[in-house]
Amino acid sequence: MDFIYQLLPHLVNGLALGLLFALVALGFMLIIGVMEVINLAHGSLFALGAYVAIVFISPDGGVGLALLQDYYALPVAWRFVIALVGAPLVVAVVGMALEVCLRRTYGKDPLYGLLLTFGAALVIEETIRLIWGPTERFIEVPRAITGAVLIGDLIYSKYRFFASVFAIGMILVLWLFLQRTPYGALIKAGAHDSEMVRALGVNLTRLRLFVFAFGTALAAIAGIIMGPIWGVRPHVGVDAVVPAFIVIVLGGVGSFWGAVVAGLLVGMVIGLTGAYATDISLVSMYLLLIAVVTFRARGLWGKKSVLEV
């Protein structure tokens, strides 16, 4: 009984962690699932989102916006919300530029898309270093969602609750968007048979541009939400892209709920090994991946895709 009493908080925490991993992977999933492009710049865009958000939130954000005193006099909560909307839009513009570069790789070996985004990841990370310097930054969070909350005799972070609920919200929003809107239907059709979609008179070029921008905006949102937990530094992107990659492959390329379940699975495994075998908690996600992919070549619910050729 005592053991279960001890285990319970770790299960809850694992669940919360899993939701966050799913959130980190959302943008990556959209791009890989629809466009079959492995966006290795996902991590750098994630970091860029956090940095741009800092500019929106803090007057010493680093880009000479100190003049806008009236704006920075607004309450933190307002600025935080503005950052949550504004920063992803800024990053989406960067994403669009990247998509324009990517056009040259369509129809070729998917390796080229991966390599191009790998180069872009380098460029974005170095640009961040150039603009904001190597120092550690932090994202200011509204007072209402900072600090600890007491549940029984367990202390838990309010911000993590907020982040987990936010993650659930984002997952649902994306799901509803893909399921219930005509645009979502188009995107899915584009993923399924791009030739047919084009033949039906849909502007596929614009559709791809939109999907990529949307995916990078999701990366930026994840960056802003994770910033207060992981901290913000130029190379923070690596901490995001690797788990995103793992979640997607584990869940199976092209499967929405596969990715969500895989995120929860990774979170649970990290949460539990973190509690009972801390020294292998990081490597556990790789072991999980090797175990699953060894027996299920396309992850849990993966579909056949061009990425395998």
Next chain:
Amino acid sequence: MKVRVTRRRLLMGTAAATAGTGYAFFGPWKHNRVWAQKTDKPILIGLTHDASGQFANSGQAEMRGTVMAIEEINAKGGVLGRKLAYISADTETTPSTGTRVAQRMITRNEVAFLVGAIQSGVANAIGQVAQKYGVVYFNTNSSSPTEAGKDCQRCKFVWDGTGANFSLAAAANAIKTFGKKWLLLTNDYVWGHNTSKATREIATQFGAGITDEILVPVGTRDFSPILLKIQQAKPDVVAAAVGGDDFKVMRQQVVDLKLDRSPAWLNNQQDWPDVYGLGIESVFGVFGTTWYHKLALPGVEDLVKRYQARWPDTRIDVPGNVFYNGYVAMWELAKAIERAGGTNNLKVIRALEGHRMSAKDRMQHFDAVIDPETHHVQQTIYLATGNDKPVDKTDYFKILSWAKPEEVQDANERKTCKLQAYAETPSYEQ
């Protein structure tokens, strides 16, 4: 608006300082051998500071220290009538880059001395090359206890306090104040293991019971399972030996959970560049440091002013321990060359070994001494905590106490260190 100190800018700075000696220009096509015959040629120092990778920020901080010292030394007329000049290269927090940079600086640029390191692997990589050629090398900021222990070298001098020093300073104090039920949080790599080992030894010696040791993998970005576990274990003291980015992440999450007050946290060392800019509330627990910019000692205030005048653009508004180690080490190098009467490496090494540095010169509370058997600078270790009554926005730390060098000396160093014999060390002079 913040302007970054780029290497280029720094190099242009020296170009003025060294009055166009040609050394300031780190051009790969340039040949400097002609200088070898002249005795008034500048003494060229190779700066091996990280500008990228995990410790880029600290690497740039120590570079501000070494460069400022070089400029001050030159302003006073140099050493033995010779000016100091420097070249620098990014060691990328990567040992193989350290090796390559050291090889380049020694064999091509013909530097007389090498200065700079944050990470022990990089320090070892540079140290090995330096030892091979006999070039005196200052490890300014790597605090792995193995640096002056198992991996000590005749040509290498270690300037920072090590994890063991900080443990010794903190542990005895913490048992008295906080309680006897301890939990160790150890980053799962060499520095973490060595530091926790030292903590364990000293803590049990003073009667503490270690309930658990949690090994934290390097690269951990989520400490929530670990923090939950700590909550459940309810120790009096958590002695953490967690470093680098992992520590920054942990700090953020501990503060967020408001676990920073209870249990008591004993953090081994807090490097200034890792905390400055994040706000005073982000400092948590009790930790060690070798220097603080608000020490009430003569010269400290003046140094802060000079720092601010020299580096008006850096985000780090006041000098910290990492800057300090670089700065003081460079000054001591100049003095050692003076005592040796030249740049002959063996003479400089002799001038450094056992050398006593006055508290006044070092702006610390006690005299420091370079242990002749390990080449480790034995110095004052300060214990500090987050400041509840800051006098200004830079006043992050409250200094709790300071320990004499001999009180915190790591006995293991002398047991494990075997310096190469003088006869095995090549003679080198530039």
Next chain:
Amino acid sequence: MADAFRKIDGWLTPQMLAAFVIFGTMPYWIGPIGLYQYLGIEVLIWCIFALGFNLLLGYTGLPSFGHGAFFGIGAYALGLTQFNLTENLWVGLAAATAIGALFGGAVACFLSHRRGIYFALMTIAFGQLFFFIASKWTSVTRGEDGLLNIKRLPVDLGVVSFSTTSNAAFYYFVFACFVVVTIFLWRLIHSPFGKVLQAIRQNETRTAFLGYNVFLYKWASFTLSCAISGLAGGLFAMAQSGAFVQALSLQWSGVVVLMTLLGGGFVSFWGPVVGTVVFFVARDLLGAYTETWLLWYGLMFMAFVMFKPEGIVGIWQDLVHRLQRRERRLPARSLAELWR
């Protein structure tokens, strides 16, 4: 590789001789052009590594993003053999190669049935696994402090023995290894075995239908590539007099992909060599002038992927083709083939 099936005779080709002459005389001109001896050693070791890597990427079409692990394993194998077994150069290098192959072979069992992204990701996972083991198992690898004091042992040929402690002498030893590896790989690629690998690259399913056991071929290609990576790692441990855990990192694995592709590993045997040289020289020159050299390198890389995925050698081939069209009198054997 349109003409990959063309028969190629002999052990030495003109371009091989040219490379050997250039690298063989390097100690004499590397100083005067403003570089330094040790850089030459590193370039050659990375050339060996990249050539071995390209057997997998360029010839078998399998993108491995975890190859740094085998380089690092080779480095540790050499150091540990030297400390615990015997101080013999040949034994050490044999161990580095064999242990590299052993680990590679074991990993390849999991990988040979995978393709594309799943293959790439599994290599990342294994690479990370080895990285964590190496940084955790400090009693053996000494973690981030590094396995230090690895000696450059003399080259003992029975009759005579050469010291390799000086950079120039060690360079020549690495050069000898480079020559052996180059000739070996060249022969291998133009053997029936090599043809099957290239067929797998072009179409795995079709190759399987032709009756070849593609899994076995993929396994063998991966294992061989890891053996060469291990050898390169062993040499690097001696060059650096130490083995460090960073060699197993994801970043290290990424660099070799970058170099191989930028050079033109997809279109030419010599692509990895060109890419390595360009990468190191660019790093040394650009790195001296700007802190953000990776930014410029990243931009250059993006430009290549977009406009010239065939890499630097691809540009050269284009130039030569254009030249040929102008001078039709040239003999049938084209200059462009110089790079094949």
